[in-house]
Amino acid sequence: MAHVKAGRADSELEAIGTILRALDGLEGESIQRVLDYVFDRLSIGQGRATALAQAAAVSPSATVSADYRHSHTQLSIRDLKEEKRPESSNQMAALVAYYLSEIAPETERKPSINAADLEKYFKQAGFKLPQKIPQTLPNAAAAGYFDAAGNGLYQLNPVGYNLVVHGLPRGQGGPAPVRKRPAARRKSGRG
Numbered sequence: 001m002a003h004v005k006a007g008r009a010d011s012e013l014e015a016i017g018t019i020l021r022a023l024d025g026l027e028g029e030s031i032q033r034v035l036d037y038v039f040d041r042l043s044i045g046q047g048r049a050t051a052l053a054q055a056a057a058v059s060p061s062a063t064v065s066a067d068y069r070h071s072h073t074q075l076s077i078r079d080l081k082e083e084k085r086p087e088s089s090n091q092m093a094a095l096v097a098y099y100l101s102e103i104a105p106e107t108e109r110k111p112s113i114n115a116a117d118l119e120k121y122f123k124q125a126g127f128k129l130p131q132k133i134p135q136t137l138p139n140a141a142a143a144g145y146f147d148a149a150g151n152g153l154y155q156l157n158p159v160g161y162n163l164v165v166h167g168l169p170r171g172q173g174g175p176a177p178v179r180k181r182p183a184a185r186r187k188s189g190r191g
Contacts, residue, residue: 028076075103081125084168089130090140091168096121097146097156098164112153113137 023031077099086092097113099121110117115134122129130136137154140146145160156164 028074028079032079074105075099077104077121077125081127084164085170086127086168087170089136090143090145091163092122092125092127093118093136093140094145094156094160094164095168096125097154098161101156112149112155114152114154 023034026034077096080095080099080103081092084095086095093113096118100108100110100113100117115137118136119129119133122133137146137152140160141148141154145157145163146154147157149155
């Protein structure tokens with residue numbers, strides 16, 4: 001029985017190696033499209049597919065080098081947006097800041113962002129541009145996600161970080177959205 005399990009494990013490791021070699025040279029979004037097609041073709045649910053992909057990234061075969069895996073699992077801003085599903089420009093701004101400070105390739109990383117960064121990464125992510133892009137960061141700061149860093153730059157603060165890492169997507173154990181109280185009604189002078 002143990003011999004059969006070992007043979008199956010070897011076959012699985014070989015299959016994993018073949019898949020990784022086939023994906024060699026593709027970038028994050030291209031890899032995702034290929035995997036989406038394969039999972040659809042094999043009738044594997046998307047939630048299961050995501051779980052499998054994440055599990056493979058965390059504990060892949062020992063026969064595949066860590067450098068190879070890391071270079072081929074770079075998460076794009078579009079991938080992160082699809083995973084976290086921000087519902088507003090403020091949330092998306094926090095996502096962009098998180099991406100640029102924590103996930104982006106080393107050459108793109110930065111501790112603070114400006115309106116030009118928002119425009120660039122909203123477009124890359126396929127997220128609808130706000131009508132007034134320069135006002136988005138001050139609005140997100142007013143919502144509590146950023147601290148002003150001067151010269152039009154804003155830095156993600158712990159509230160914004162926690163929103164992205166622990167609060168998104170909504171409805172998956174994240175905190176409930178903050179609701180504003182309705183404005184008090186004014187008494188009319190009639191009486």
